[in-house]
Amino acid sequence: MPRPLRIAIGGIHIESSTFSPHLSTADDFTVTRGNALLARYDWLSPAQPWATDVDWVPVLHARALPGGAVDPEAYRLWRTEILDELVKAGPFDGMLLDIHGAMSVVGLDDAEGDLVTAIRSVLGPEPFVSAAMDLHGNVSPVLFAHTDLLTCYRTAPHVDVWETRERAARNLVDALRRGQRPHKALVHVPILLPGEMTSTRIEPARGLYARIPEIEARDGVIDTAIWIGFAWADEPRCRGAVVATGTDADATARAARELGEHFWAAREEFSFVAPTGSMDDCLDTALLATADPALRPFFISDSGDNPGAGGADDVTYALERLLARPQIRDGSVRAVYASLVDADAVAQIADLPIGSPVRVLVGGRVDPRDPGPLRLEGTLEAVAEDPAGGRCVSVRVGGLSVFVTSRRMQYSQLSSYRRLGIAVDEVDLVIVKIGYLEPELFDAAGDWLLALTPGGVDQDIERLPYKNLARPVFPLDRDFAADLTAVTG
Numbered sequence: 313m314p315r316p317l318r319i320a321i322g323g324i325h326i327e328s329s330t331f332s333p334h335l336s337t338a339d340d341f342t343v344t345r346g347n348a349l350l351a352r353y354d355w356l357s358p359a360q361p362w363a364t365d366v367d368w369v370p371v372l373h374a375r376a377l378p379g380g381a382v383d384p385e386a387y388r389l390w391r392t393e394i395l396d397e398l399v400k401a402g403p404f405d406g407m408l409l410d411i412h413g414a415m416s417v418v419g420l421d422d423a424e425g426d427l428v429t430a431i432r433s434v435l436g437p438e439p440f441v442s443a444a445m446d447l448h449g450n451v452s453p454v455l456f457a458h459t460d461l462l463t464c465y466r467t468a469p470h471v472d473v474w475e476t477r478e479r480a481a482r483n484l485v486d487a488l489r490r491g492q493r494p495h496k497a498l499v500h501v502p503i504l505l506p507g508e509m510t511s512t513r514i515e516p517a518r519g520l521y522a523r524i525p526e527i528e529a530r531d532g533v534i535d536t537a538i539w540i541g542f543a544w545a546d547e548p549r550c551r552g553a554v555v556a557t558g559t560d561a562d563a564t565a566r567a568a569r570e571l572g573e574h575f576w577a578a579r580e581e582f583s584f585v586a587p588t589g590s591m592d593d594c595l596d597t598a599l600l601a602t603a604d605p606a607l608r609p610f611f612i613s614d615s616g617d618n619p620g621a622g623g624a625d626d627v628t629y630a631l632e633r634l635l636a637r638p639q640i641r642d643g644s645v646r647a648v649y650a651s652l653v654d655a656d657a658v659a660q661i662a663d664l665p666i667g668s669p670v671r672v673l674v675g676g677r678v679d680p681r682d683p684g685p686l687r688l689e690g691t692l693e694a695v696a697e698d699p700a701g702g703r704c705v706s707v708r709v710g711g712l713s714v715f716v717t718s719r720r721m722q723y724s725q726l727s728s729y730r731r732l733g734i735a736v737d738e739v740d741l742v743i744v745k746i747g748y749l750e751p752e753l754f755d756a757a758g759d760w761l762l763a764l765t766p767g768g769v770d771q772d773i774e775r776l777p778y779k780n781l782a783r784p785v786f787p788l789d790r791d792f793a794a795d796l797t798a799v800t801g
């Protein structure tokens with residue numbers, strides 16, 4: 313009987329914006345090791361047939377909600393632990409890298425490249441490395457050079473996260489059993505777009521990703537993947553990419569070139585997933601629309617400070633515009649604002665009896681941009697413990713419930729609203745710090761607008777002060793010919 317394959321699993325998973333003043337520290341991460349790490353993967357319990365006769369060795373996995381750039385000390389500690397574990401438990405036949413691909417670390421401009429270089433220095437050149445990534449990650453030349461298989465999600469919103477990790481693991485096992493290092497080809501596509509222009513629910517991203525199964529089914533191709541890239545980090549690696557891997561060098565290079573050309577050819581067709589406007593424009597439309605029951609609840613995404621993309625989660629701009637509306641203050645429109653993070657504000661009022669009058673400054677502590685901390689005067693409506701947000705409160709001002717949380721979180725699920733006593737379908741208007749609506753909210757929404765609000769993940773990327781991007785890149789530059797040559801390996 314052949315000896316089982318030995319495959320290490322680990323990685324650091326975060327999407328972090330260099331334009332957000334938030335610093336992602338060790339406290340923001342959930343770290344798993346040992347059996348808890350193996351338990352992440354449902355294809356291991358019970359093991360799928362392809363995953364048996366493999367020693368899966370958990371190394372370390374650290375994961376956080378998107379945020380600002382990562383504290384370099386936290387990053388170095390985890391990197392060291394990963395390397396130490398690999399030395400201790402090695403040698404290995406392969407490694408599954410479970411990463412996002414858009415981790416910014418203060419002082420580094422290719423964090424995943426740094427991590428994989430360090431991992432290679434310990435693993436040696438022989439083991440195969442397979443990376444499972446988010447399509448909002450970036451593929452730097454260094455990351456590509458040190459991995460043998462790379463793939464990413466094929467849907468946004470991401471509903472194929474676990475399928476992707478399983479595919480990356482299965483392709484790794486298959487390649488090791490074949491005993492042939494895969495051929496690979498990378499085409500960088502000089503396009504940088506906000507995620508909210510590239511939802512696979514709509515064209516052209518839907519059609520672009522729909523080409524993958526046909527191309528992947530060809531002889532000699534193992535996997536093809538398209539990265540949209542990450543627009544909110546000012547790093548040379550941030551741009552679109554296509555990678556194909558395969559058992560035949562020509563078929564692999566052709567697959568990457570073909571998808572890269574389709575991506576580039578579609579560049580002018582990308583547009584926002586929902587109608588957009590300033591916060592005031594969106595409120596004008598929404599406050600008229602809420603008269604029509606079919607359009608309720610009307611959703612507005614406060615997209616520039618979306619914690620799901622790396623925003624600080626405490627910019628008060630949209631809330632201030634909302635509170636300026638008489639229909640909100642006089643209670644003729646019932647609305648929810650979800651949410652602001654402010655642990656101090658929560659601590660000041662959460663122990664008061666429900667119904668108490670409160671007067672408290674909220675938000676604007678991490679990202680103090682205009683208008684900064686805002687005074688809320690209302691009544692304490694609800695207090696709850698949320699698994700993500702910690703202790704949370706709802707403060708009622710006129711017709712508006714303002715949610716304030718102790719930790720950064722995103723109100724992407726209806727159950728989080730219910731914890732603070734709100735059934736979304738019973739209100740007229742929901743303003744939420746998010747980009748495109750996650751599936752539950754999308755299904756609940758009578759209608760929806762994307763407000764191009766200011767913040768660390770401003771969707772109007774032409775307003776961002778980039779200095780280090782590789783140029784030219786569309787749409788910041790428009791009049792140039794793209795070099796879509798495949799880099800192969």
Ligand SMILES: [Zn+2]
Nearest residue numbers: 446447448470
């Ligand atoms: Zn993503």
